[in-house]
Amino acid sequence: MFDNMIVALKNIRRRQVVIMMWKDKYKIGVELIDTQHKELFNRVSDFIEVLQNKDEWDSKLDKVKETMIFMKEYVVVHFEAEEEYQQQVGYPEFDKHKKVHDDFRNGVNKYAESFEEQGYDREKIQEFAGKLMAWLIMHVAKADQKIGDYVLNKGGQS
């Protein structure tokens, strides 16, 4: 019984206080995309949590970089998968949507380059995180919903 208590205590310690940006209202009704959006939001949440917690900046810098690399890579993975899906279903606004993705990818890359060249400045990373969060919420809550609406209507017609 004592061993079980130790395991339970370890598990409690391992659980971090996490923030949760994801809301079910962001679902678009396409499972593949919804799963990826949820994963993307979770990664951004982890990044924001590490960035904004009260720990000393120097002590968490490696963790900040690590979560940022994770998130940055996942943005690319997700955009590519979403674009592929849009093409598969013949989404008529593909070009317009891809342009929005491209602009955003460029914006993320510019920030990443500046961090690599000029160092990981806390205020600059906070600026990046604030923009990223607001942009993602709006993009998923508005532009991506149109993909779901299109698929739903198309399904209804066929």
Place this chain on the structure above:
Amino acid sequence: MRAEYINSFYKATQDVFKLMLDIDIERDKLEVVEGMVTSRDASVMIGVTGDLRGSILFSFPKDMALKMIKIMADIEMDELDNFVSSALGEMGNIIGGNALTYLSEENYICDIVPPQIILGAHKSFQVGQVKSLLLTMKSPIGEFDLNIFLREPENK
């Protein structure tokens, strides 16, 4: 200043608050004021160019700004740091972008310049010998201001 300009920004603000924060906002007071003044703690200024020229200024109390972040990021914040001000700036940018679509429906082709964040209340901006429109907005998480100063270039 015509009603179409004001409505375009008002509607865009309503849409974005509903989509991003799930809250309804409504117009409370409408006043004509001298210049543009940041009456609250955190402000976002958006420049407008094209068929209309001028500025739009959103001004939020600190408490409301932090509640907006709590709704979006699920994180408790106690200060207006760069993360908060950057998120507010991006929201302002998105509202400005959406307002451009409404303005184009009224045949005004405009563009916006990247937002400027101003922290601290009672900073005023000279906009010449002209008056701007101050709309006070009510929301379940607090009151905020939308200051509109726009004019049509004389040669249009």
